[in-house]
Amino acid sequence: MEVDCIAERQFWRSRYAFVMAAIGSAVGLGNVWRFPFVCYKNGGGAFLIPYFIALFTTGIPLMILEFSLGHWARGSPPYCFLKANKKFEWIGWFASLAPFVIASYYTVVMAWCFAYMIYSIDLRWGSDANLFFLKHFLNATRSPAEIGSIQIPVLLGLVVVWFSIFVILYKGVSRIGKVVAVTVPLPTILLIILTIRGLTLPGAMEGIDYYLTPDFSKLSHFKVWLSAYAQVFFSLSLAQGILITYASFLRKESDITNNAFIISLADAGTSFLAGFAVFSIVGYLSLMKGIGIENLGLAGPHLTFVTYPTAISLLPFGTWLFGMIFYIALLAFGIDSAFSMIEPLATSINSKWKFSKGKATAIACALGFLSSLIFVTSSGIYWLDIVDHFVANFCLVLIGLLECISLGYLFDLKKLREHANEVSDITIGRWWDFLIKFVAPLSLLTLLVASVVENISVPYNNYPTWCLLVGGVMPGAMIFILSFIFANR
Numbered sequence: 001m002e003v004d005c006i007a008e009r010q011f012w013r014s015r016y017a018f019v020m021a022a023i024g025s026a027v028g029l030g031n032v033w034r035f036p037f038v039c040y041k042n043g044g045g046a047f048l049i050p051y052f053i054a055l056f057t058t059g060i061p062l063m064i065l066e067f068s069l070g071h072w073a074r075g076s077p078p079y080c081f082l083k084a085n086k087k088f089e090w091i092g093w094f095a096s097l098a099p100f101v102i103a104s105y106y107t108v109v110m111a112w113c114f115a116y117m118i119y120s121i122d123l124r125w126g127s128d129a130n131l132f133f134l135k136h137f138l139n140a141t142r143s144p145a146e147i148g149s150i151q152i153p154v155l156l157g158l159v160v161v162w163f164s165i166f167v168i169l170y171k172g173v174s175r176i177g178k179v180v181a182v183t184v185p186l187p188t189i190l191l192i193i194l195t196i197r198g199l200t201l202p203g204a205m206e207g208i209d210y211y212l213t214p215d216f217s218k219l220s221h222f223k224v225w226l227s228a229y230a231q232v233f234f235s236l237s238l239a240q241g242i243l244i245t246y247a248s249f250l251r252k253e254s255d256i257t258n259n260a261f262i263i264s265l266a267d268a269g270t271s272f273l274a275g276f277a278v279f280s281i282v283g284y285l286s287l288m289k290g291i292g293i294e295n296l297g298l299a300g301p302h303l304t305f306v307t308y309p310t311a312i313s314l315l316p317f318g319t320w321l322f323g324m325i326f327y328i329a330l331l332a333f334g335i336d337s338a339f340s341m342i343e344p345l346a347t348s349i350n351s352k353w354k355f356s357k358g359k360a361t362a363i364a365c366a367l368g369f370l371s372s373l374i375f376v377t378s379s380g381i382y383w384l385d386i387v388d389h390f391v392a393n394f395c396l397v398l399i400g401l402l403e404c405i406s407l408g409y410l411f412d413l414k415k416l417r418e419h420a421n422e423v424s425d426i427t428i429g430r431w432w433d434f435l436i437k438f439v440a441p442l443s444l445l446t447l448l449v450a451s452v453v454e455n456i457s458v459p460y461n462n463y464p465t466w467c468l469l470v471g472g473v474m475p476g477a478m479i480f481i482l483s484f485i486f487a488n489r
Contacts, residue, residue, distance in 0.1 A: 017177030024336025070247030111157030120323030148378020198280030207283020390472030
């Protein structure tokens, strides 16, 4: 059997470093701009019921699975799957390449945050944050077919982000451990500051009520449960090779199961806290503008670069300070997720072709930067939306499904369960096998089928078919093909 070719396998300096790194990979921009909106839209406080059921029946079991595989096989994702079965290496490449594609546009959003952190000093977005964001900052074209020019402020921010990723990764997990010791607790502290400030504003309680008022009738809707499983799956960095890679750097006696519970609950807690920071400000903005909360833009880039900046401009004092705090928090949340998306590919290149860690990281970052350039153009916001939709809803879900099938049915799953129990404070029984073999794959298959049906019935955001093929189908097909090519070289 091929051996893992990492010349000098490093280890996390401490359990704290590993837990912080894994939390950092899970907690990202989506916790701030996606979870609060999904929670509000699907029953408010009542949504927490299906969310935690999804967390304990799919999220945590899959995290234990990936931690166990990485810790047992001790290698890059392709090597770990190869060790499980010589025919599975391509699944590891699939899991390593998908987050690399995500990082290509995720870093662009971070570049936007970097620019807005600077713009907060003089509130450069002025009285019309929407016009500033789309026309003056992005210079957005009318459609993805009009590529337009490269936006220099975004490009400069992108250079900073990719250079930061390289500096953090090229020396391995020892450098990562030092970075996450700061970048994981810092944004949480800043988020608490923003929450406290937001709760003191007039209209804040109306915003919180809007966020959390339980609508238990929603629990009878299939889509609400589907949203809960989707949110858990996407939020925990599952099926991206990240958790497998991080676990491979754990020492022999390191805990697996307890760490999975700690990391998953920390991610959920951060998402819940973000809702208070977001909806307290949104409630204040609604009161000041006399506009219904539902009309303010509560998810995605609109929340981050239009709704929140508008609210910041209306604060009675300290506008620039709270603007900078918000975007620094987003950058700190984002950088941990961004470099974690590159680490699986860099580690896989390092392992497969015997490049040094520095050279492998440089290759991954250079390719990532070049891949990001399409999203820096005037049409970038459209291509970002298309690629994100298809990679997240199809590639990641398919990878998760492949993990469950390959390890649950074509491998001795009991071996991974016993391995986890040997080193963990919390032991798992056969119920975990049941969740991996039946509950998790069924939920992922349902998500996949629902996404296929939805996209066939109604073209995503009414984009032209050729755009969906180029930005959605092609990246997924390329990842799939490259996975087989790399596995057979």
